[in-house]
Amino acid sequence: MLAATILAAGISAAPAAEPIVGSWRTASGETAKISPCGKAYCTTIVTGQHKGKRIGQMGGSGASYSGQITDPANGKTYEGTARVSGKSMKLTGCALKIFCKSQTWTRQ
Numbered sequence: 880m881l882a883a884t885i886l887a888a889g890i891s892a893a894p895a896a897e898p899i900v901g902s903w904r905t906a907s908g909e910t911a912k913i914s915p916c917g918k919a920y921c922t923t924i925v926t927g928q929h930k931g932k933r934i935g936q937m938g939g940s941g942a943s944y945s946g947q948i949t950d951p952a953n954g955k956t957y958e959g960t961a962r963v964s965g966k967s968m969k970l971t972g973c974a975l976k977i978f979c980k981s982q983t984w985t986r987q
Contacts, residue, residue: 898963899937899944906982920944924951937961948972 899920903911909927911934913920922935929951937946937959948959948970957972966986973979 897940898942899939899961899968902987903968903984904987905984910987911984919946922948935959 897915897920899913900915901913902925903913905911905924907927909929910925911922912925913922913935915921916936919936919938921933922937923933924930932951933949934951935946935948937944937948939945939961942963944961944963946959947956949956950972955974957974958976959970959972961971962969968984968986969981970984971979971981
C-alpha cells in the first residue's frame with residue numbers, strides 16, 4: 880500500500896506540459912507538432928506537402944515563447960515569437976525586426 884501511495888504521489892508531482900506542446904492546425908491547414916527538444920520546443924510539420932520538415936525551435940514558458948521560425952515553402956528562417964491563448968497560438972516571424980508577418984494556429 881505504501882508503494883502505491885508513493886507511486887501515485889510521484890505521478891501527480893510530474894511537471895505539467897507547457898501550453899505550446901501539442902498538435903496545432905497551421906494557417907495553411909497542415910498539422911504541426913510541437914514537442915520538447917533539449918531546453919527548447921521544436922516544431923515539425925506532420926501532414927501535407929512539407930511533412931517531416933522541422934520548421935521551428937523556441938524557448939520560453941507559460942504563454943510566451945521566442946526563437947526561430949522557418950517558412951517551409953522557401954526555407955527562409957526568421958526570428959519569431961509565439962503567444963499561446965487558450966486553444967489558439969499567434970506566431971509572428973520578422974526579417975530585420977521590421978518586416979513581420981503573423982498567423983494564428985489552432986490546437987487540435
